[in-house]
Amino acid sequence: MRVFLCALVSVFLMGCVTQPTKKDMSAFQAAAPRSILVVPTINKSLDVDAPNYVLAALPVPIAEKGYYVFPVNTTKYVLEQEGYYEGERIHQQSTPVLAKLFDADAVLYVSINRWDAQFALLTTVVTVEFDYHLVSKDGTELWKENKRMQYQPQSNNAGHPLATLIVAVVNAAVARAAPNYMPLTQQANQQVFILGPNAIPNGPYWPTAAKY
């Protein structure tokens, strides 16, 4: 019943929004992967810590979509034992070889394009941007997506112009001193894997309507 109502409501909601073009998922559906190997990420940003942070945020949304996700830290450990420390080197490996090493159905490659906080007049803009690439164990590309998220602390009007200015400057300074990338990263992952128009199809562990 609840599923039915949800469907009904989503039909309502869809009515309001122009439907973005759906990408072709036939290769994904044909491959029907059950397990996804998330390998260490490639870093194109200037922050050396970003790859590990992004890696830590990837397994939960993908597993919640119904896939078996290989334990990312164990994967990283195994690859290091094999001599692969850098995301760049791992991404250069052929997917079939990697998939075979772990017995995975598909491999997810993520590159970090942006991970920075830029100071503009009286504000700081925090940006993350990722490329996601899912490749089947036979080397076929199954799905890809790009996501950019930005955050700019809002300076609420504090009434007095000077007070407003101070609030803005303080907010900008805080955002720049300790930019909070993780909520943006989590939002990006939620969007691409679960909520977005081109989210990956539901995996084998996704509860079917019959279970409700």
Place this chain on the structure above:
Amino acid sequence: MRYLSILPIAAILAGCAAPSLYQWGGYDQALYAGYKDPAKMETLRVQLEKHIATMETSKQKVAPGLYAELGTLYLQSGASDKAIALYSQERAAWPESKGLMTAMIQNLERRQQAKVEAVK
């Protein structure tokens, strides 16, 4: 009246949103903290240990990968027996992990065997 008709829809939407298949026990945050400060990997180990115990007592499925992640943390601190036990649990819970877990277990058992023979 208009509000009355909006409320149930909001309630239904809340029911649809964020369906959660598993409980993670703070795994992602603790892993992040561990990457940020390697000393905190110990916190991740303790947290996973506790979370898995809670899941098992309440007969709930342990989320994919958690047994193996705990096993690897033990392996890195030299406790390969515990690692083998946890990798076996991962394999039993998640058939997709079978190939990797079996390979890791066999590798560890071979290493243990080699150690025993070296001592003789």
